[in-house]
Amino acid sequence: MLKVGHRGASGIAPENTKAAFLKSIKLGLDMVELDIQLTKDNNLIVFHDYDLKRIAGLDEKISNMTLIELKEIDIGSWFSDEFSDERILTLKEVINLLKDKMKINIEIKINQQKSEIIMAKLLDILKEEEYEEGVIISSFDHRILKLIKRKNYSLRTAVLIGALPVNPIRLIQEAEADGIHPHYLTVNRALVEEVKDYGYFINTWTVNSKEEVDRLVKLGVDGIMSDYPELF
Ligand code: G3P
């Protein structure tokens, strides 16, 4: 079973930072989940929120800022003073940090207007870095997953879901995906069995209690994402 650090090891270091990713490596996780977005000047960066309020106390949208502007911002102090040097990373920087050491789940944050640019940039970066095998691309935007699959069939994709759909298999098939990433509260035995019977994988998020980790391991999920690597 894949042990996945959600936004890096985000319970013990600020999310989506170099510190969080390095801790994930050190703690022996198999994979990290991270979130990507596009800057105003069309760079793919690793950041979860659409704005800088929660992380940096700034009333600015990510999509309205350039990479140079974003690189100025301290994204670690909100978590703890010891992380005040942490800066937003580009996807390329993170891939270079991790590619020989662990797998990556790249979650594309929804941006309907810019989805073509995001897809093109993402495919270019993965090709340039020769890093495709260890990657799962996921999104709540299932349309972009289908477009990606049609451009590069060998890339693995997974549909993200927050609530259980009537027909999860149809959802995977419609997106032409390889697997499903459901919220852990939606995961039950019937779902795991059905997904696996069809030959798809199932990785679940974000599991922050030992009881839930144990329950999901027993059900036979393929991977669990947690903010707290010690739960594994
Ligand atoms: O990829 C799983 C999970 O990260 C989805 O939700 O909001 O934490 O990015 P969120």
Ligand code: MG
């Ligand atoms: Mg995410």
